[in-house]
Amino acid sequence: MLIFEQSHVGRRALAQAPMQEADISDIPADMLRTDVPGLPSTSELQVVRHFTRLSQKNFSIDTQFYPLGSCTMKYNPRACNTLAMLPGFLARHPLAPESMGQGFLACMYDLQEILKEVTGMQAVTMTPMAGAQGEFTGVAMIRAYHDANGDSERTEILVPDAAHGTNPATAVMCGYKVREIPTDAQGDVDLEALKQAVGPQTAGIMLTNPSTLGVFERRIEEIAALIHEAGGLLYYDGANLNAILGKVRPGDMGFDVIHMNLHKTFSTPHGGGGPGAGPVGVSKRLEPFMPLPIVGYDGDQYYWITEAVRPQSIGRLSAFMGNAGVLMRAYIYARMLGREGMHRVADYATLNANYLMARLTAAGFDVAFPGRRATHEFIVTLKRQQKELGITAMDFAKRLLDYNFHAPTTYFPLLVPECLLIEPTETETREELDAFVEAMIRIQQEAENSPELLKEAPHTRPVRRLDEVRAAKQLDLAWSGAAE
Amino acid sequence: MPFIPHSETDVREMLATIGSDSIEELFDEIPDSLRTGKLSGVPEGMIEQEITRLMMQRAEADGRPLCFMGAGAYDHHIPAAVWEITTRGEFYSAYTPYQAEASQGTLQLIYEYQTMMAQLTGLDVSNASLYDGASGLAEAVLMAVRANRKSKSRRILIPTTVHPYYRQTTHTIVNNQKIELVEVPYCPEGGNTLAEALKQYEGEDIAALVIQQPNFFGILEDVDILTDWAHAQGALVIGVANPIAMALLKPPGAWGVKGADIACGEGQPLGVPMMGGGPYFGFMCCKQEFVRQMPGRIVGRTVDRDDVVGYTLTLQAREQHIRRSKATSNICTNQGLLVTAATIHMSLLGAEGLKRVAQACHANARKLVDALTASEYVEPVFKRPYFHETALRFSLPLDNVMRPLNAHNILPGYALQQDYPELADTLLVCATETRTDADIEMYADHLGRIIKTQTAAGCPVKPKMA
C-alpha cells in the first residue's frame, strides 16, 4: 500500500510542525499557493511503520551477500556513519567562516593528503559528487589543458569498448567525440587498434584498470607512452581501485588524472542509489585547472583555496563543497584502516575473488578469461547454458534472489555474452563464499532438471518479474490519487 | 585490519584451493616496476575508540553556532524518525535498485517521492534526484536546450538574482557544449528581475529563461509576468524553487498562464542536515511532454506476471548505461539516501506541516529584520516582499560587525559583496522556523552593543537616511 492510501484528511504528525499558524499577510495574495499539494496526512507511527516495512523489502549489504561486480559492496562500518553525524558536523553551515570550521576542514584536508598518497597523484580535489562527476571534472580539465596550450584541434576521446557507460557520456558532455577501442581475446586493450586510432586529434583516453572485465591491463605502460607521445592525456576511471589499493598507484602507471569512487573503495554507503563522492587526483600539469573549493593548510589554520590563487580553474561543480558528509565517512574509514589496512584491502579482495573463481570453475562454470588472474572481480559467462538449456544470465540472477543472495552484475560489460560480473570484496567470510558456490551449483542442477524454476524466478520476493514493457509504455510515474 | 574476517587457516586453505603459494602471487600479472612502496603518508590505523575520540574533538571544535545564514542551505527542524529510518541498513547499504524484485522498498519509496515532488511543484513528473541544486540547474539548462525544438540558439537567459554559485556551476557544466548563458541584471530597488530588463531580448531566439523563487536575495519575483513573457518568446521556463516555500507560494507549475516547464532546486530543506554543504539532493520535475528529455533515474509503477503491483526503473533508454554517448546525461549514482530522508520528512510534515513551517520561517524573518533594523546603522536594501531571508545594509564596515558576532558564536548572515561588488557592507540574513524570539533578541542585542562600541571608538559610520 502506498503512503498516500493511508492518508486521512485532518490527520498529521502534530509534534513535527509549529502549533500555531503564523501571520503572512504582507505577502501579496497573487503570490500565494491556492491549492493544497497532495502530500500524505498521516500520523507519526503510520509513517514510521510504513517506511520500516518498505525497508524490509530491500536486499542490502547489512542483510545479504551482495557480490555486485564493479560496485564494491563491502561492509559500511557503522562508526563511519555515527561519527560523521556528530551534531557539530551536522550543524555546520557550508558558508560559515573558516575559523568556525577548523574541525571539519582538518578532516577534509587530511583526507586529501591520504588520497594523494594512495593514488600517487600531485593534488586532489574533493568536490565531485560521484564517479560520473569526477569523470566530468577530469575530462573538462584535459580540455582546459589543451585549450591553454592553444591545442584546440584535439576533438576525440578514446574509450575501450569495455568501458562503463558514464565514460562515453562524459566525453560528450565535455564536447568531445568518442572513438571506441576494441578488446583482444585476453581481455586487454587491442594495442594494434589503439595505435591506428591515436593521432593529432586525440585529446586523451579513459581507461579503467583493472578493466571492467576483471583483469589487469598488463600493457598499461605501453598504452601510456603511446597516448603521451601523441600529446594526449590519460584518464583513470577509479571505480576498480579496490583491486589495487596499496598495491599499485594510478600515478605510477602514468595516468594524468583519476577519479575515485569513495562509495566503493572507501566504503561509504550506496544508500539505494547514492550519494557517492568522486574526488579527482591530478598530475602536476593539470593542477592549475582543478575545480574549487579545495582546502589548504598554512601550518596553523585550514582555509579555502580561492579563484584568486587558481585563475585557470574549470570552476565550480556544486553549490558548496560536494558531498561533504560522504567525504567525512570516507575519512573515518581511511583513518581506521591506516597504512597497514590500506595495503591489505587489495590483498583480501583479490584472495576472495580468486577463491570464488577457482571454486566456481571447479564446479563446472565457464569464466570469461580462463588463464587470467581474477582481480577483485571476475566474469562467469553462461553462454553455454544459454545455448544448451535456454537459461540466461538473467534467469540465474533472479534464482539467486530466492537463495537469499543478491545477484552479481548482469549484462555488463556488454561484450561478454550472458555474463555475471562477480565481486565478493574483502569483508566477506569464506563461509559466505562457500554458501554462494553451493547455491550456484544447485541452480545449475535446477537449470538442467527443472528449468522453469529459473525461468519463473524469483518465487520468494514481494513481487515476481515485472512487466518492464508496460512500465515504459503505460507510464505511471506519480500516483494519480495523491491530490484527492 | 578492522574489517577483514580471514583467519590464517582460511588464507592457507583458500590459497590451496586456488593453487597459489601466497596472496602476493595473485598479483603476478602486474608489472613489478609498478608496485607501490610504503604509503608512508598514511597514518597508522585506529580502533573505533580512538577514532571516536578524535572525531568528537573535531566536531566540538566547530562550535554549533546560532545560525542566521541561508544563501542556499537552511537550518530546519528534522524529525528524529527521519534519520533513524533512513540509516536502517536496508536503505543505507543497498545499491541502486537494478534488481527490482530485491529492491521494492527503495523503488516504492522513490515512486512516492516522485509523486510528492510532482505535487509540490505542481508539475506532472519527477526524476529520482540529481546531485544538488546547482548541478541540477545545469542539467535543467541542458534539458531545456534539448526539449525546446523551436529554438536553435542554445541561449539561456539567467538573471543575476539566481544563486551565484548555481550560475557558476551551470557555466562549468554546460560551457563545453556551446551553450550561451546571458545574464540579466536585477532591479537595485526591488532586488528582483524586471520585465523591462528582458525587453531587449524580445523577438530573439531564446531556448529558456531561468527564474528563481524566492530568488537568491530572498525576494519574491513576479513569476507570472516573467513566465508569460518567456512563453510569448517561444522560450521554456526553468523554475528554481525552494521546496519549503512551495508549500506556501504559488508553485512553478502554476506560474503564469501555462506554468513553468521544468522545476528544479535544492532538496536540502526537506530533512537534510546542513552538514558542511552536502550530501544534499537536486530535485527535478517537468511537464509530461518533456519526460523523455529528463536526465537521471525514473521509477515507474507496473505489475508482475501475477498482476501484483510493483515498481521498477523505467525509461532507461535515456541513460548512460544503455545509450552511452547518446545519453541525456552522464549521471549514474545519484543522491538516493537523501531522497529517502526527504520522503519520510514530507510524509511526517504533510502539506499542512510544511505550510506552517514556511509561515513560521517568514514570520521569523520579519521579526529578525525588525529587530536588526531597529538600529539606525542597519537598513533593508530591497523594498519588495521576501520569504525567509533578505539583504540588510550596514553603515559601518561589515567586517567589524561579523567578527565580534562570530566570537559570540553567532553566524550573522552571508556577506554579499564577494558576489555582488555593488552590495558593499550588505548582509543576507535568514531566519527559519527554528529561530526563537530569544535567539533573535540575542542577535539584535549583541549587534547593538557591537555597533555602540564601534561608533564610540570613532569608526567611519554614516547613519542611514531618514
Ligand SMILES: Cc1ncc(COP(=O)(O)O)c(C=O)c1O
Ligand atoms: C567502471 C565504472 N565507472 C564509472 C562508474 C560511475 O560512478 P558513479 O556511479 O559514482 O557515477 C561506475 C559505477 O557505477 C563504474 O562501475
